[in-house]
Amino acid sequence: MAVAAVHSGGIADHIHPEPQGFLRKYVFSIDHKIIGIQYMITAGLFMIMAGMLAELIRVQLMKANGGFMTPDTYNQVYSIHGSTMVWLVIIPMLTGAFGNLIFPVQIGARDVAFPWLNMISFWLFPPAGLMLYSSFLMGAPAAGWTEYPPMSLQGVAGTSMWCAAIFLVGVSSTMTGINFLVTILKMRAPGMTFTRMPLFVWGQFVTAPLLMIATTALGAALAALFVQREFGVPFFDPTKGGSPLLWQHMFWFYSHPAVYIMILPAFGMISEILPTFARKPIFGYKMIAFSSSAIAILGFMVWAHHMFTSGMAPYLQLPFMVLTMLIAIPTGIKIFSWITTLWGGVIHFDSPMLFAIGFLATFTLGGITGVFLAAVPFDLHAHGTYFIVAHLHYVLVGGSLMGILAGLHFWYPKMTGRLMNEKWGKWSFWLFFIGFNGTFLPMHWLGMWGMPRRVAVYDPQFLFWNQVASIFSFVMTLAMILVIVNVLWSIRNGKRSGPNPWRARTLEWQIPSPMPYYNFKHVPSVFGNPYDFGEPLPYRGLEEELTDSPPPIPVAAH
Amino acid sequence: MEWLVENRDPVVRLDRTFWSVTALLGVLALAAVLWWALAPIRAIMPEAVDKAYQIDTLFRFLAASGTALFVYVCGYLIYFSIAFRKRASDPPDKIGVQIHDSHSLEFSWTLIPTIFVVIMAIFSIRIWYGIEFAPPNTLVVEALGHQWDYSFRYPGVNGEVAEMHLPVGQPVTLHVSSYDVIHSFWVPDMRLKADMVPGLINTLDFTPTKPGKYSIVCTEFCGTLHGDMRSGTSNDKAYLYVDPPDRYQTWYRQTQLAQAHAGNTIAVASTSGVNLAGGDAGAGKQLFAQKCSACHAIGPFDQKVVGPGLKGVLHDPAHPNLVNGQPATPANVSKILQNGFSGPMGRMPNQTQNAISDKDIANLVAYLNSLK
Secondary structure, eight states, rough: OOOHHHHHSEEEEEEOOOOOSSSIIIIIOOOOHHHHHHHHHHHHHHHHHHHHHHHHHHTTTSSSOOOSSSSHHHHHHHHHHHIIIIIIIHHIIIIIIHHHHHHHHHOOSSSSSSSHHHHHHHHHHHHHHHHHHHHHOOOOOOOTTTOOOOOHHOTTHHHHHHHHHHHHHHHHHHHHHHHHHHHHHHHTTTTOGGGGSSSHHHHHHHHHHHHHHHHHHHHHHHHHHHHEEEEEHOSGGGGGGGOOHHHHHHHHHEEEEEEEHHHHHHHHHHHHHHHHTTTTTTTTTTHHHHHHHHHHHHHOOOOGGGGGTTOHHHHHHHHHHHHHHHHHHHHHHHHHHHHHHTOOOOOOOOOEEEEEEHHHHHHHHHHHHHHHSSSSSHHHTTTHHHHHHHHHHIIIIIIIHHHHHHHHHHHHHHHHHHHOOHHHHHHHHHHHHHHHHHHHHHHHHHHHTBBSSSOOOGGGGGGHHHHHHHHHHHHHHHHHHHHHHHHHHHHHHBBBBOSSSTOOGGGGGGGSSSSOOTSOOOOEEEEEEETOSSSOEESSOOOOOOTTTEEEGGGGOO | OGGGGGOOOOOOOHHHHHHHHHHHHHHHHHHHHHHHOOOHHHHSSSBHHHHHHHHHHHHHOOOHHHHHHHHHHHHHHHHHHHBBBTTTTOTTTOOOOOOOOHHHHHHHHHHHHHHHHHHHHHHHHHHHHHHHHHSOOEEEEEEETTTTTTEEEEETOOOOOOOOEEEOOOOEEEEEEESOOEEEEGGGGGGGEEEEEOOOOOEEEOOOOSSSEEEEEEOOOSSSTGGGGGSSSSSOOOOOEEHHHHHHHHHHHHHHHHHHHTBBOOOOOSSSSSTTTTTHHHHHHHHHHHHTTEEEEEOTTTSSSOOOTTTTTTTOOOOOTOOOOOOHHHHOOOOOOOOHHEETEEOOHHHHTOOOHHHHHHHHHHHHHOOO
16 A cells, blocks of 8 residues: 555655744754754753853862852852753753654654653753753852752752752653653564664663653752752751751762763764774674663662762661672673774774764773772762762763764764764864863872862862863863864755765664655664674665655645 | 574684784783882872771772773774774775674673672772771760861860861771761871761771871862861861870860860959968868858769869869869869859859858868868
8 A cells, every 4th residue: 555655646654744834843843853953952052151161160270279250159150060061961962962863763763752742841941951040140059060958058049940940951851751761662663673773772762761760859859959948848957857968869869870861872872883983783782782771770779879978877888889889890891892893893083983982981981980989998088079070070071972972973964964074073083082181180180189179279289280171171172162163164064975974774874864854754674783784784665765756645634 | 691692703813913912901901000009109198097008908909900901991992993994995895894792702791890890899898897897995086067167076175176186096986067068077198088967977987097287178068168178278277186195195185274164154253362361171161061062062073963072172183173274272262162153064153142251262262172
């Protein structure tokens, strides 16, 4: 019957008609690809804001006694920097932006399971960001992105605004998690078994339950903090029967899984990019997929390793320490598999590959220092110091952000039909890599030597390495400016990419760039895994995707 | 594990370059291990307490194994990137070796980190045991956090003191807590920290091993001047001094004396003291029974009724200083009888409230002086 439909000028299928008005097409869109780009633009704008805040921090720390900002302003600046980067940049970029844009196509779906929910998820996100930044008008929250009470109870009015803003982002994340999980479970193309899913889909698949389950704990914690601040219900006040540690447990019960929300999709991206540019199957596909699942499950059982010095029963420290160390095993499996993927390849060093290889080096270092911190006796020294700042930036910038940049250079053609400027891409990689390491590597020894984090002024003995960090941070900023210029310039001036510039084998590369509204003229069938270079593609039903044959006819047209 | 393996891969032979690079990386990794084993950590940061040495040992182990791993990861990354780069002479559609997985390789790189994690966990737990549990008979000291400095409390010392002194070699139990928000007590040279959480008492156990003056730093964000909450700033002058035992004792006695007054309010002393000459111990004894025995026993110092026992107050060297911190002399005792006392240790009526004359005071002092 489908064949008959083709000959009569189109394919009847259960899709909705493509919206025509500007508002429905680009603003209140229910198309996962448009929503993905909306997320990317919004998160990109917030990244520029938070990046500028980061530079304010580094300028302040050029001098031991500060002076560029008052301590109060400094505290607001670094708090908003952290909150923005975590909730408004890294998480939306990896799930809302790249998740939405790519994974439904990779599983051969026409959209996510709940397109309207997807639209609502997105439209909660910009208002939440504006609320967060509007808190600067009434005095922004100043107790770090973790906002521990009782400090956050002393905080100015903006702290309540922070609670509301982050709560809203949390609702958005939860809905995205449900949406992605159902999509992956129910909407895979025929033949797309779990062990044939591209590894980026695996990344989203294990991230979705984390978004769904963990974020609820954060919501409860934020509600409690808001209620105490505004109505005086003493959840966290020890003089009235509350406990400051209650917040820490609830917050980290979310925020440790959130660490994996911020890295598992990036693992997925790296697992797509490495085989494509090495022209070689990913090594140990199943172990990479299963180790992601193991990390997601273990990630729920380790939250109190953020609280070794906060005060808990001594014997409780042991299970948290050992479980945290166990995460090194699946993470190690991944890193070894990625490196072995390079062995025997024919490696093309295009800019996505450079970022992916940079990711391997920097993320490995961040992972190693993470294992250090799992050991309670070492954590008693390093907790709350610049060693933590170094570690978290190595995993979040050297890991997540490096993954995002790799993914951006890799999938940019699928959004625009054009390649990013390769020369600028290489420059931005090297500037970023050098700037990043120069900024954050010295923070390891600054912390070991005794510099606490979150300080507006510091002991003059730490001056030299702080100045080094600040100067290299300017290099990193230069790299980010170059990336932004490249993105904007390439929209109109980039080289036309064609459908598959990297000769990749996952489904999104088998349809035109930019991807059409309905994704596939025919939903394809899948017969094998996506990484067997040199063999015919393991899909059937894609013959017409790149031809001029008419698009499918929406149901409503009948 | 067979189900993990797809048995259609070409057989792989590793060439001599691979093994040479592996050996070279082994040498570099070994050098890194040696460096961490011998690194002059103590020269850079003194180890002020016994636990610092143990924590440094754990750090050397972690850093050595971490660096060795990092050397291998980055070494292979660079080597593979160079050796397997696409060369200009390669045809554009050249593909790599189509291998998917390897049972033995994946098994070994699951097993090796597992063994490593087990060793690390055992090592960490052993050191953790040494850190978490204290020997008996420790000196108990309290540290309290304020926005934005520290104060300390010692057994037998009234009120709070601004500096921390500890005798070298004496096992210490430090209890920490806070007055306002969460602070942290960190002495980098001790390698130990505990958060000061309001409503909660956290504990550190250690034995100072090296006399010296050490900085105390707050590592938990505590508000505007968090960055100034470290020893030696205009805001926070609290240092930790580890003293030889005799110097510590001297400091402790002086502090006890100086602090005895702290927080106590004593009515303005009369300008003219009482003439104690000619006091009658017998009349004093009678008066004591009427006016004083409701609160004071004629017994050793610690035989308390409301106030302390007063036998030997003017003669027994074991009898501590007076409640106002002054040494027990007839003149000082008479001042307390005249002015009374009110403060954290209790209160005592003054001369008017007690309805005693100057002569009565002279008699009472004579009586107390006769008790030896």
